[in-house]
Amino acid sequence: QVTLRESGPALVKPTQTLTLTCTFSGFSLSTSAMSVSWIRQPPGKALEWLARIDWDGEKVYNTSLKTRLTISKDTSKNQVFLTMTNMDPVDTATYYCARKAALWYYFDSWGQGTLVTVSS
């Protein structure tokens, strides 16, 4: 059974850096074709893909946020991390991590999401 769980601060101040952790089980990111992404959703708005990290270490970012994002992984701990710098109130959202299906480019498992509010 595949599970993913996001964790991190519920509240950050403007200009601060956000660090989120995705802890997963039921698969290994050292397995070929495995990939984990971060996706966010502002309240009442659409899903927005942020970044992905693949089993071989390849990293891809949303071009509009690339300068602010860093994705990394600790394969031994089954964790994926996301840092986002210079947080702004418009970054208030529920942040999800999700696993890409092995053979196809869609997300077959999602975490429950973590709400991050940016406010002074």
Place this chain on the structure above:
Amino acid sequence: SFELTQPPSVSVSPGQTASITCFGNKLGDKYASWYQQRSGQSPVVVIYQDNRRPSGIPERFSGSNSGNTATLTISGTQAMDEADYYCQVWDTSTKAFVFGTGTKVTVL
């Protein structure tokens, strides 16, 4: 960057058919997936690779993709199908995932 556009809302009567469209430039050249997101819950994939249903997804969900438009069809819509629906593709040029703007389906 690649963009996907969906109608903001679709209304359907119970038992009728709901069609949700997703528009993107030459979308038919890519594989489309669809997610259902009920209120307060995480998204769940209902269609992938244009028209394939994951195990556990009811047969009333079907998909197609041609030209510039992908379509999710819900046949015999039930009250439990009321949710937000998002299309999604993988953009081969940027190696990035793209989500549509989302459609709220209301079962009247």
